Amino acid sequence: MTTARVGSLGVADTTGDLYVVDVDGNLERVPVGADGEVLVADAAALGPSGTVIGVKWEDPDFLAKDSFQCDAVDAIFQKIDLGAGVIANPTPKVRGTHSVLEFANAVLRGIPWQKHMPQGYAGGDLRATVSWVSDGVNAGTALWEIAFERDNSGFDIDADGFGTVTPFPASNGPGVAGEIVEATVVIPAADLDGALAGEPIRVFLQKMAASTLTNKALLVCLVIEEV
Secondary structure, X not given: OOOOOOEEOOOXXXXXXXXXXXXXXXXXXXXXXXXXXXXXXXXXXXXXXOOEOOEEEEOOHHXXXXXXXXXXXXXXXXXXXXXXXXXXXOEEEEEOOEEEEEEOOOOOEEEEEEEEOOOOOOOOOXXXXXXXXXXXXXXXXXXXXXXXXXXXXXXXXOOOOOOOOEEOOOEEOOOOXXXXXXXXXXXXXXXXXXXXXXXXXXXXXXXXXXXXXXXXXXXEEEEEEEO
């Protein structure tokens, strides 16, 4: 005999006619969406009673937002610096069967990628996620920074012109060699050097000398998407 599920079925007003099972195994109504919205998965989405239900309503534009990736394969190597001076590049390496960029310890290392802002970019903030591993089991933290440069028509490439530098929160080294660690930061649209949809840009990522890792950091990829 099947036991009926119980849950917050009586939370009215803010709820619709769609039911899901929440993280506690109870039935929960899905909140009412607005006209034109679509139902999407979101691991952190909450139901009316405050429990995680894993779905939410979103504007369809959410599904069309663009992203792009920077990794060791398509890197454009130039010795530049977001601060004052010239710094060395990370070193291309292979870890397992992954192409990675090796950032040495206790020194500043940085690298730019030449990209285009996606045609679908709507002018909002961007979310950048660095995925990295360590060269061995690692203690300490990695400190990453990122900046954008608009390379539109009329820009003089004889001089660098990056926008405001955005630091990532410190990310702790993994306890397992080869295990990916992620660091994520939101970059305000005002710090993107005015870059518009479809325009050439440069994305510069550097690991700070103040990082306290006991082993080298190996960059797997940098993924950037509109928030």
